[in-house]
Amino acid sequence: NDTVGVGAGIYGHESQDARLYFGDWGFDFIKIDYCGGDVLGLSEKERYTSIRNSIDKVNKDVSVNICRWAFPGTWAKDVATSWRISGDINAHWNSLKYVVGKNLYLSAYAGNGHYNDMDMMVIGFRNDSKVGGKELTPTEEEAHFGLWCIMSSPLLIGCNLENLPESSLELLTNKELIALNQDALGLQAYVVQHENEGYVLVKDIEQKRGNVRAVALYNPSDTVCSFSVSFASLEFGGKVKVRDLAKHTDLGSFSDSFEQTLPAHSAMFLRMEGDTRLEPTLYEAECAYLPLFDDLGKNPKGITYAHDKEASGKMKVKFLGGQSENYAEWREVYSEKGGRYQMTIHYSHGHQRQLEVAVNGTVTRIDRLANDDNHHQLSIPVELKAGYNVVRMGNSYNWAPDIDCFTLTKAL
Structure with missing residues (x-):
């Protein structure tokens, strides 16, 4: 009152x-x-x-x-x-x-x-x-x-x-960290790995699909956390030069992977430069754009990113479909030369559901899914153009299955 x-x-x-x-x-x-x-x-x-x-x-x-x-x-x-x-x-x-x-x-x-x-x-x-x-x-x-x-x-x-303490002022004026925020690409880092309690985040900086990327190792837990990050998962080939941005220190050149143990409640911020940039093969559902997503909680069955311990990265998208506008979209599915690929889709909750997959507007409808709620996979051939492609998944008239991720393999 x-x-x-x-x-x-x-x-x-x-x-x-x-x-x-x-x-x-x-x-x-x-x-x-x-x-x-x-x-x-x-x-x-x-x-x-x-x-x-x-x-x-x-x-x-x-x-x-x-x-x-x-x-x-x-x-x-x-x-x-x-x-x-x-x-x-x-x-x-x-x-x-x-x-x-x-x-x-x-x-x-x-x-x-x-x-x-x-x-x-x-x-x-x-x-x-x-x-x-x-x-x-x-x-x-x-x-x-x-x-x-x-x-x-x-x-x-x-x-x-x-x-303001001097240590906090020094942190707030760290030019190398601020450069990540003010990078001209204006991108937000996304989760590329989630194992145990640790997260690995990555984003392009300086140039889209260039050889330089920013990486964060993030340990939100109350105990120490060990990280082993495959450079292939970061789309790097060959040797990779690593710099600690918070400490303004070059850590050296590494092959295959980068390993680090972090204390509780901490993170490490790195600039990585690889010899080559690899074509991505894995696209997680939790990185997709969902045009009908919001976090207001007003719709109990609104499309959302959901935890799933059996999913890749422990995340999936659920409540997909039911109308043509309710889809998941990956806007930058990249192919260096284009051509024929095998798309393998990982999903769950296929019981009495169907899936529509559109690649650059060409739609494939999949009516036969596993008739249970367990995790499964299916493969379909797709044609990609050179450069960026748009992939959508949904169902115009019924619920679609929960989507975990999809992978792309170049057809022989």
Whole structure:
């Protein structure tokens, strides 16, 4: 029954506020929370679109940040340059682990000037009563900043700058880590390996499909974690030069794999340069773009990325199909020379379901799937063009199976 603030929000005042903020005052960025939106039963898409339209009448160059405390939906890219993907961050490790976990599988929605926002950084907090007297260790802070950088989250400092420790200032001004965030490609790193408690993330930097990539080893667990990363899984051939970006140190040249043991609550950030770049053979479902995906929880059977301990990478996509718009799409399936390939699709929950696979618009319908909920695989021939190809999986009229991943093998 608190009446403080009633009528004071932007709702109902979009045009008035837009003229004041971006006309009279000349601001060019606004973060808009959804406070009260649920209580009033408002539509996220309608409200934020209305605000965007009001702002555009004053200044079309204003950057809007949607703060809905979850990935709001693919419509957000038409309204905002960034959007929050989690609840509010706090200065303790479990909070960071939660926020990073929400963003691990959202790389398909970042790029082209749009970014998943992991919230303001809590580096430099020192027993601040506003965050429950919590603070991060230097190792945790390094993981925090590096992950925000390699995942291309907006970098906003949330601490009291007057009390900023020298070690935190040094971290926040690490040019090699910042370069990952400000790289011209604007990509978000994606998970390429998840074994035991550790994650390996990778993204192209400097040049698409070039010989240089950024890699993070991330240990969110409470114990030490050992990593063995095959260079083939990173699409590198030959020798690979490795540099530690946080420590500004060249680690040497390696063959076949890179191995490292990390302490609890830590991460390592690397620049890797290989002799050659290999053609990818594995495409995980959790890296696919899902046009109907959101994380609002309003649809109990909405398409989503889901944990599955038996799946490759321990993740899959479920609740696929039911309508033609509800598909998974891989937009950059790469073939160096094009030609005939064998596509092997790993799936589960095939009982009374069908699958439609489209490669550059050419559709193959698969009606005979395993009649149980276990994990299976099937193979179909596909034709790829040289360069990037678009692959879609779904079912226009019925549920599709859960998709784990697919692999491509060049036909002999």
